[in-house]
Amino acid sequence: MADPSGMGLWGVPLALFAGATRVSTPFIWVSLGECLTEKSGRINLGQEGTLIMGAMTGFAVAYKTNSAWLGVFAAGLIGAMLGCVHAWLCSRPRVNDVAVGIGLMLFGTGLAFFLGKPFIQPTAPTLPAIPLGFWSKSPEIRYALQINSLFFIGALLAPAMFWMFNRTRWGLIVRTVGESVDAARAMGYSINGVRAYATAAGGFLAGIGGAFLSLYYPGGWSEGLSSGQGLMAVALVIFARWNPLNCLYAALLFGAAGALAPALQSVGVTSYRYMFIAAPYMLTLAIMVLTSSRTRTLIGVPAELTVSR
Amino acid sequence: MSAPAAEPKTSAASTLDYSAPLPLTSRIPLHWAESLCISLAALISAFILFGIFVGCAGANPVESMRLMYRGAFGTPFSWQNTLVRAAPLMLTGLCTALPLRLGMVIIGGEGALALGALTAAGTAHLLPNSSPTVVILSMVITGCAVGGLWVALAGSLKYYRGVNETISSLLLNYIAIAILNQMVEGPMHDPESLNTPSTWSIGDDNMLGKIADTLQSWTGFWNHCPAWLQDWIPAHLSDVHWGFVWGVVLCFLMWVLMDHTIIGFAARIVGGNMRAARVAGLSVGMITVLVCWLGGAAAGLAGVVEVAANQERANANITAQGYGYTGILVAFIARANPLAIIPVAILIGGINASGGLLQRRQNLPDATVLVLQGIIFLMILAFETFYGRLKIFRRKEKVLVPNG
Numbered sequence: 001m002a003d004p005s006g007m008g009l010w011g012v013p014l015a016l017f018a019g020a021t022r023v024s025t026p027f028i029w030v031s032l033g034e035c036l037t038e039k040s041g042r043i044n045l046g047q048e049g050t051l052i053m054g055a056m057t058g059f060a061v062a063y064k065t066n067s068a069w070l071g072v073f074a075a076g077l078i079g080a081m082l083g084c085v086h087a088w089l090c091s092r093p094r095v096n097d098v099a100v101g102i103g104l105m106l107f108g109t110g111l112a113f114f115l116g117k118p119f120i121q122p123t124a125p126t127l128p129a130i131p132l133g134f135w136s137k138s139p140e141i142r143y144a145l146q147i148n149s150l151f152f153i154g155a156l157l158a159p160a161m162f163w164m165f166n167r168t169r170w171g172l173i174v175r176t177v178g179e180s181v182d183a184a185r186a187m188g189y190s191i192n193g194v195r196a197y198a199t200a201a202g203g204f205l206a207g208i209g210g211a212f213l214s215l216y217y218p219g220g221w222s223e224g225l226s227s228g229q230g231l232m233a234v235a236l237v238i239f240a241r242w243n244p245l246n247c248l249y250a251a252l253l254f255g256a257a258g259a260l261a262p263a264l265q266s267v268g269v270t271s272y273r274y275m276f277i278a279a280p281y282m283l284t285l286a287i288m289v290l291t292s293s294r295t296r297t298l299i300g301v302p303a304e305l306t307v308s309r
Numbered sequence: 310m311s312a313p314a315a316e317p318k319t320s321a322a323s324t325l326d327y328s329a330p331l332p333l334t335s336r337i338p339l340h341w342a343e344s345l346c347i348s349l350a351a352l353i354s355a356f357i358l359f360g361i362f363v364g365c366a367g368a369n370p371v372e373s374m375r376l377m378y379r380g381a382f383g384t385p386f387s388w389q390n391t392l393v394r395a396a397p398l399m400l401t402g403l404c405t406a407l408p409l410r411l412g413m414v415i416i417g418g419e420g421a422l423a424l425g426a427l428t429a430a431g432t433a434h435l436l437p438n439s440s441p442t443v444v445i446l447s448m449v450i451t452g453c454a455v456g457g458l459w460v461a462l463a464g465s466l467k468y469y470r471g472v473n474e475t476i477s478s479l480l481l482n483y484i485a486i487a488i489l490n491q492m493v494e495g496p497m498h499d500p501e502s503l504n505t506p507s508t509w510s511i512g513d514d515n516m517l518g519k520i521a522d523t524l525q526s527w528t529g530f531w532n533h534c535p536a537w538l539q540d541w542i543p544a545h546l547s548d549v550h551w552g553f554v555w556g557v558v559l560c561f562l563m564w565v566l567m568d569h570t571i572i573g574f575a576a577r578i579v580g581g582n583m584r585a586a587r588v589a590g591l592s593v594g595m596i597t598v599l600v601c602w603l604g605g606a607a608a609g610l611a612g613v614v615e616v617a618a619n620q621e622r623a624n625a626n627i628t629a630q631g632y633g634y635t636g637i638l639v640a641f642i643a644r645a646n647p648l649a650i651i652p653v654a655i656l657i658g659g660i661n662a663s664g665g666l667l668q669r670r671q672n673l674p675d676a677t678v679l680v681l682q683g684i685i686f687l688m689i690l691a692f693e694t695f696y697g698r699l700k701i702f703r704r705k706e707k708v709l710v711p712n713g
Contacts, residue, residue, distance in 0.1 A: 045475065089687065092694040098414050098475060100690050102637060107683025113676030114366075228483055235476045274494070278487030281480045288480075292471040 011140065015266050018144035019259020020252055021151050022217040026051065027251035028154035029209030030233035031240065032161055033202035035247050037083075038237055039165065040198035041178035041304030044086050045101025047206045048230030049108020050079045054210025056116040059221040063124035071124070072150070072211040079207020080200045082108055087196035105230070119221045127216045150212050157205075158248035165244065174198055178302035206230065228281070235284045239291060241300035257283045343702040344644055351692035352642075355685040362680060368671040380666035381659030387666075389548040394630075395658030396549075396618075397422070399556035400611035401636025402643065402650045403563055404460060407604040408474070409645035410567060411580045411597060417463050417478030418608040419633025420485030421456035425612025427489050428455040430623035431497060433511035444515040448613050456609015457602040459485060464601025468594045486628055493624050507624035517618040520554065521547040552614030556654070559607060563647035566603075576600055608633065635661070638686050657682065 030047050037044045044050075054075035062071030086104055090097045130152070133145030165171035177184040177194045184191055213229075214221045236254060240246035261276035292298065360370035381391050404418035429448040436444050463478040492508070499509040521543045525531050531539070567573035578586045579596050586593055615627050639657055643649035664678040 085687075089691050092691065094694050094696060095690055096693070099641065100687070102414070102416060102475075103641075103683065103686035103690050106634065106638065106679070106686055110676055110679025110681075110683045114674050114680050117674040117676070228479065231476060231479050235473075235480070238473070238476075272491065272495075274487040274491040278484050281483040281487075285477060285480045285484070288472045288477060289466060289470050292473075294469060294471045 009267065011267050012263050014140055014144050015263035016256050016259050019263055020255040021147050022255070023258035024251045024255025025148060025151045025154055025212050025217070026209035026229055027233055027236060027254050028151070028158070028248060029212065030206045030230055031236045031247040031251055032154065032157055032244055033079075033205030033209070034234055034237045035202075035240070035242060035244055036161065036174070036205070037195075037199045037202035038242060038305055039178045039302055040174050040195045041181070041302050042087075042090060042097045042195050042199060043101065043234065043305060044083070044104075044199055044202060045098060045231060045234060046082060046086050046104025046108060047101075047202075047233060048226065048228065049105040049112075050082045050203050050206040051210040051213070051230040052112040052226050053082060053108045054079050054207030055214040055225050056112040056119065056210075056221055057207070058211025059124050059214035060116065060119050062215055063119060063122055066125055068125045068127045068215050071215055072127070072208055075207040075211035076204040077207070079203035079205070079210070081203070082207075083200040083203025084196065086203070087192070087199040090199075091192040091196065113223055116221055116223070120223075123220065124215065126219060127212070129216070148212070148216050150208070150216070155248060158244045161244035175302070178304050181304055206233075209233075232280060232284050235288055238298065239284075239287045241298065242302060243300060254280055254283070340702050343696065343699065344646075344649075346702075347692050347695050347699075348642065348644065348689065350695075351688040352685065354692075355681070355688040358684050358688065359681045362684070363671070363673065363677070366673065368673055373667060373671050373673070376666050376670050377660065377663040380663030385544045387659075387662060388545060390662040391655060391659040392546075392549045392553050393619075393658075394661050395654040396553040396556045397611040397614060397630075397632040398635055398639050398654040398658055399560050399650055400607045400614070401632050402639030402654055403560065403636075403647060404604040404608035404611075404633070405637045405640035406643060406645040406647060406650060407563065407567070407600050407607070408460075408464065409640060410573075410576050411600055413464065413467060413597070413601070414475045415460060415463060415478045415601065415604060416475060416634070416637050417460050417481050417605070418611075418636045419628060419631070420478070420482035421459045421605040421608035422612040422615070422633045423482075423485045423489040423628050424459050425452035425456035425609030426616045426620075426623040426627045427492055427497070427508070427612070428452045428609070429613040429616045430508040430511060433515055434497075434509045441515045444511070445517065445617060448511070448515075448617060449610060452609045452613035453606035454609070456612060457604075457606035460605025460608065461598050461602040465594075465598050468597045482633065489623065489627070490625060497623075499622065502622065502624070505624045505626060507622040510622045511616060513621075515617065516621065517550045517552055517614065519547055520549050520551060521545075523551070550614070550618035552618045555610065555614065557651055559610070560647045560650050563603070563607070567647060572596070572599070608636070611636075630661075635682065638682055641686060642689050 030051055034044060034047055057078040058071040058075035060071075061074040062068045065071070082104060086097075086100055089095055089100045127148055127150060129146045129148045131142065131146050133142035136142055136145070163171075165175060173184075173189055173194055176187065177189060177191055177198075181191055184194070209229075210226070213225050218225070232254065233251075236250045237247060240250045257280040260279050261273060264270075264276055265273065297303075356374070360374065363373045364370045380387050382388055401418035401422060404421060405415055408415040429452040432448045432451045433444050436447060439447075459481060460478065463472075463474050463481055466472040466477050467474040494506045497508040499507055502508075524542055524546075534542075567576060575586070575591050575596050578589065578591060579593050583593060586596075611632060612623075612627060615632075616623055620626055635657060639650055639653050642657075643653040660678050660681055664675050667673045667677055668675050
């Protein structure tokens with residue numbers, strides 16, 4: 001982290017901005033993936049495991065092939081595979097998608113720790129960042145404006161997904177399956193098929209989010225790399241009311257909350273460090289309490305979703 | 310944020326109705342043999358898959374299985390190791406199992422465990438000159454109360470605000486661990502703990518005893534024991550602390566409560582059909598919060614046991630084993646039956662205990678046991694699909710033939 005202490009208190013918002021673009025990127029990818037899955041009427045709590053598997057795979061492939069982008073692609077593929085496992089298990093009658101998600105979370109974490117053992121020490125090529133702060137002499141501003149390309153791709157993906165849901169045939173099919181199984185069946189769509197595609201695609205996006213963790217920020221593969229981001233992204237989708245554009249804004253907010261602790265630390269505020277680290281979790285919980293309701297169905301919730309029933 | 314300008318709709322599928330089709334809390338009373346057979350089949354397939362997995366990883370599957378058995382149950386030493394690990398798993402398993410009876414998937418055992426441990430250490434510090442019995446009893450009461458409150462919070466948020474309990478309990482885990490770390494490094498820090506920042510020690514005298522030592526100290530009992538028991542107990546229970554007995558007793562009590570009392574009956578009605586429960590005049594909110602509190606209290610007790618039997622003080626090591634998360638697996642394998650939790654916790658404790666031997670002899674990483682746990686979890690869930698579909702377990706419908 002750059003040291004903005006030379007800038008006095010102005011360093012805090014700058015460090016917050018720098019942190020927000022970095023911390024929020026995995027949130028953007030995972031929440032968009034989860035949004036797609038949930039629109040089809042299934043919730044995948046296994047995104048946490050997908051994220052960790054993606055981080056491990058991305059790092060391992062980047063290390064072996066010396067290409068960070070190949071790592072990102074491999075991470076997406078492994079995420080899609082985990083999504084397929086989720087979809088296959090859930091397609092069987094009487095199998096509960098929330099429980100399968102928790103199972104996949106434990107399985108993905110264990111598998112990543114198992115396969116990732118040899119990759120804890122070495123360094124792999126990192127993803128390139130775009131130096132938008134080239135005009136400034138201040139190293140703090142240059143650092144803050146050094147934004148990774150995956151952030152921009154994710155930020156563009158959000159409106160693209162919004163457009164897909166609202167203006168394309170595919171989006172309509174996914175929404176139909178998520179809103180009314182009976183209507184989708186009457187139209188001749190395979191419920192499990194559509195959900196399998198949506199879950200696999202969601203897993204692909206979450207895997208890429210994981211690759212960002214190990215290939216850019218915080219960088220490197222270690223067993224403590226992800227701390228619940230995958231599940232916070234699920235809460236984020238609820239907060240964003242299943243709207244991809246809102247997912248983007250919410251991810252930025254969560255990113256800023258996650259960047260709070262390092263930003264304050266950089267100006268010397270170290271007391272209550274752990275409470276600031278817990279800030280994103282408290283924010284998520286507070287938002288969930290404020291936006292949920294006892295008697296009303298949430299606005300915008302896909303009607304077939306388990307959490308909404 | 311910009312909410313879509315849709316009218317809030319009051320749908321028939323209200324958020325409150327959390328009796329989502331969760332097979333684990335099936336409305337149809339299942340035959341116990343069906344649960345046992347399907348769970349065993351799931352476990353066997355999980356072990357076969359795991360054998361293929363370690364085979365692919367370059368280890369000998371048959372040898373690995375043999376080593377796992379040896380590391381878990383093969384020798385008196387490994388058997389004790391297994392039982393020590395099973396003790397907190399029974400308690401954290403209850404934390405997920407009890408709310409599961411209501412159809413709620415709570416994964417907040419880790420947070421309740423962390424806070425239970427922290428509270429226990431604080432309580433012991435406030436009672437410096439009391440007798441060990443008083444200190445241990447106070448630690449249990451406060452640890453259970455705080456752990457219970459933490460999970461009851463998730464339960465009441467579900468009932469009163471419709472907040473998804475799975476996600477909220479997970480977030481509460483992270484918040485609890487942050488509170489633990491903050492207290493351990495701040496207000497409750499013991500300056501004498503150098504390597505790992507910790508709270509004050511609870512004191513040697515207040516530690517939970519080992520089962521064998523206590524039994525031997527009861528001379529009246531010990532002298533009447535048959536000779537083989539006098540040999541067997543020190544060999545098999547000298548490292549096992551009383552927390553294991555607490556776990557077994559609590560599982561049994563919870564089984565009685567959930568399956569043989571009016572409270573358990575009410576909880577089953579809430580889990581089966583909330584609307585029916587409300588029509589019947591049950592206070593659904595009370596039952597929800599109470600059952601969640603009991604689950605959290607069990608996990609809080611696990612934290613107390615970890616402090617009072619193993620760590621002696623609360624610090625970050627309390628959550629290093631991940632007992633809270635493994636407890637979720639225990640609860641699901643046991644199909645939320647408190648009595649089944651006892652053998653399942655011993656099985657999973659054994660799998661955890663065998664990790665070291667696998668690492669040394671087969672050169673497999675220590676995460677191997679995590680992979681096995683994940684495979685078991687997925688297979689148990691995949692086999693849910695067979696419930697009610699196997700003909701031999703289907704009950705014959707009684708045809709009433711009118712007389713004459």
